[in-house]
Amino acid sequence: MTATVIRNGRIVTAVDDYRADILMEDGRVRMIGTDLPVGDGIPEHDAKGLLVLPGGVDVHTHLDWDFGPARTADTFYTGSQAAAFGGTTTVVDFAAQVKGTSPLDGLADWHERASVAAVDMGAHMIITEVNDQTLIDMKSLIHDEGVSTFKLFTAYPDVLMIDDGQIFKTMRQVGAHGGMVQIHAENGHVIDVLVQEALDAGNTSPKWHMLTRPTLMEGEATHRVIRIAELAEAPVYIVHLSAGEALDAVTEARDRGLPVHAETCPHYLFLTDEEYDRPGFEAAKFVMPPPLRGAAHQHALWRGLKTDDLQVIATDHCPFCFSENVLGLRLSKELGRDDFSKIPNGAPGLETRMPLVYDGGVRRNGMSLNRYVELTATAPAKLFGLFPRKGTIAVGSDADIVLFNPNETWTIHAAEHHSRVEYSLFEGREITGRVSKVFLRGELIVDGREWLGREGGGQFLKRGQAGKAK
Numbered sequence: 001m002t003a004t005v006i007r008n009g010r011i012v013t014a015v016d017d018y019r020a021d022i023l024m025e026d027g028r029v030r031m032i033g034t035d036l037p038v039g040d041g042i043p044e045h046d047a048k049g050l051l052v053l054p055g056g057v058d059v060h061t062h063l064d065w066d067f068g069p070a071r072t073a074d075t076f077y078t079g080s081q082a083a084a085f086g087g088t089t090t091v092v093d094f095a096a097q098v099k100g101t102s103p104l105d106g107l108a109d110w111h112e113r114a115s116v117a118a119v120d121m122g123a124h125m126i127i128t129e130v131n132d133q134t135l136i137d138m139k140s141l142i143h144d145e146g147v148s149t150f151k152l153f154t155a156y157p158d159v160l161m162i163d164d165g166q167i168f169k170t171m172r173q174v175g176a177h178g179g180m181v182q183i184h185a186e187n188g189h190v191i192d193v194l195v196q197e198a199l200d201a202g203n204t205s206p207k208w209h210m211l212t213r214p215t216l217m218e219g220e221a222t223h224r225v226i227r228i229a230e231l232a233e234a235p236v237y238i239v240h241l242s243a244g245e246a247l248d249a250v251t252e253a254r255d256r257g258l259p260v261h262a263e264t265c266p267h268y269l270f271l272t273d274e275e276y277d278r279p280g281f282e283a284a285k286f287v288m289p290p291p292l293r294g295a296a297h298q299h300a301l302w303r304g305l306k307t308d309d310l311q312v313i314a315t316d317h318c319p320f321c322f323s324e325n326v327l328g329l330r331l332s333k334e335l336g337r338d339d340f341s342k343i344p345n346g347a348p349g350l351e352t353r354m355p356l357v358y359d360g361g362v363r364r365n366g367m368s369l370n371r372y373v374e375l376t377a378t379a380p381a382k383l384f385g386l387f388p389r390k391g392t393i394a395v396g397s398d399a400d401i402v403l404f405n406p407n408e409t410w411t412i413h414a415a416e417h418h419s420r421v422e423y424s425l426f427e428g429r430e431i432t433g434r435v436s437k438v439f440l441r442g443e444l445i446v447d448g449r450e451w452l453g454r455e456g457g458g459q460f461l462k463r464g465q466a467g468k469a470k
Contacts, residue, residue: 002026004442005038006401009047012369013054013392014378022052024399027441032395045444047403050436053373054393055089055400056354057380059124060239060263060314062346063093064113068159070344073319073331073420076117077455079350082418084446084453087354087435089119089400090381090390090461094151096126103127103137107145117458119440120400122386124149124182130166135173146462148179148385151239154221155188155289168228175234180261180383180467182237185221185246186213186290195341206283207276208340210291218290219245226253226260235259235467237383240316242268242290244300251309259467261383263312264301266349266356267425272298284333285322285423287343302365311379315353318346319421326422348421352412358404359431385463399442408434418451 003025010019011032023031023038038044063079065072074082076093083091095110097103103125114121125141127134127150141147152167153160162170171181194212203211222238226249229236241247241262253260267288272295275286286292304310324332336343354376361367361375381391388397409432414424438446445453 002442003030003038003042004439004444005036005042005044006047006052006403007044009050009052009403011052011393012373014370014374017369022393022401024401024439024442027399029393029395029397029399032393045403045437049405051369051404051406052393053087053402053404054377054391055402055438055440056087057090057377057386057391058083058088058315058317058350058353059092059312059380059384060316061091061093061350062318065094065096067318067344067346069330070320070335071330072346073321073327074317075420076114076121078418078420079317080118080121080458081451081453082351084119084438084440085418085435086351087402087404087438088350089438089440090122090386091119092122092124092384094126095123095147097128097134099129103134103141107141107147111460114460116455118445118453118455119458120461121458122384122461122463123147124151126151126160127170128160128162130162130169135169138170138173138179139177142174142177142179148463148466149182149237150174150179151182151184153184153188154225155184155186155191157188157192161188164224164228167225168232171229171232171234171236175232178465180235180237181229182239183225184240184289185218185225185238187217187221190217199339199341204339206281206287206340206343209287209343210273210276213289213291215243215245215293215297218243219249222246223249226250226258229260230258235261237467238262240265240290241310242293242297244297247300247304247309251304251307254309261312261467262310263314264304264310265314265316266353267292267347268301269298270356270360271425281337284336284343286347286425287333287340287345288316288318288347289345305367305375311375311383313353313357313375314380315349316346317348317350319348319419320344320346321421322423327420347425348419349425351417351419352424352426354435355431355433356426358406358433363432382468383466385466386461399439401439402435403437405434405436407432410434
């Protein structure tokens with residue numbers, strides 16, 4: 001039996017805010033109360049002056065993954081270590097079906113790569129080809145493997161994109177068996193036309209990534225897949241929503257009572273398309289899908305968070321180094337130095353999500369602490385079949401707990417991060433609020449700047465029914 005006590009903390013969940021002690025035992029929360037009596041020799045941690053929060057749940061990452069000719073830079077160990085230092089103890093990452101093979105093979109490959117993770121991991125499945133056998137395999141993934149969410153792309157023709165008929169078939173099958181489809185919603189065919197026109201005109205700089213991915217085409221694709229989901233009578237989840245037009249489509253559907261859900265990411269909340277005006281190749285750091293948008297879209301996203309038309313803040317941590325000198329050309333943005341369309345699409349973010357949203361949301365934008373916890377832990381746990389094991393602090397839940405100092409001011413520097421990527425989207429940004437200690441199933445894995453976790457210390461999470469927000 002292993003036990004640990006956290007004393008004198010202010011415990012904040014999505015619905016509660018109170019002061020109490022927590023007894024963690026054998027990986028779970030055993031007891032919550034005031035002045036808890038415990039035996040001699042049980043370690044105690046004083047949380048006076050700190051917030052006691054559920055471990056963060058990030059449901060959108062791409063670790064150790066092939067994306068066309070490129071590969072993301074973080075292993076499951078380095079990525080999960082970065083997550084832990086940022087207060088995230090649960091990650092749901094993307095496995096992928098390779099065209100011509102079964103998604104079950106993709107999951108087996110994912111399990112092999114994910115075995116080194118230092119925090120708990122679940123898996124989504126990216127579907128790149130839909131046929132009769134794929135539909136059968138989806139049923140097996142949901143009921144036997146604990147993989148109840150499937151990602152489909154309306155972008156990247158001939159690489160990841162599938163057609164509307166395949167989307168409809170997938171939604172019907174997945175929805176009928178308690179799963180949920182996630183959609184990367186951009187109009188890939190129109191974007192390809194705009195990209196080719198830009199290149200033909202000699203426009204090759206990173207800014208053209210943004211100029212060839214208009215907000216209208218994110219809005220169009222979002223509206224289209226929501227209508228397909230409505231016909232399929234299945235829940236749908238829009239990933240990395242960035243544009244006001246896309247949010248309008250989500251809001252309209254939710255107003256009609258449809259099971260439509262959406263996430264946004266910190267970079268869309270705190271950065272704008274002005275970053276693409278950086279000189280030379282520097283703007284490539286901000287090449288991600290969808291691109292950063294203008295301030296009006298950013299304001300719309302904050303409104304969506306307030307009205308619950310956006311339910312989750314995830315990272316879309318899809319890290320590529322800026323320079324090929326760090327890990328080689330294949331893991332670097334340098335692949336597209338002379339052609340913006342070849343810049344690997346993605347950016348880092350796992351380590352900074354929780355502090356950034358606290359500073360920018362709670363301190364600067366009037367977000368309540370309860371809503372902060374809901375967006376970063378509870379709602380993703382509920383939507384993706386992990387609640388109440390994850391996403392809250394309650395008797396019987398996993399003892400994934402973060403001690404968070406709401407008053408510590410610090411400056412973001414990539415050199416201090418634990419990702420293998422050598423840059424941060426938020427380099428030099430001063431914020432207030434920092435993770436002090438992190439417990440994973442009752443085990444202290446982060447203590448200040450000290451790493452106490454271990455490679456392979458995470459567990460695989462078989463997830464239940466997805467698409468239920470309450």
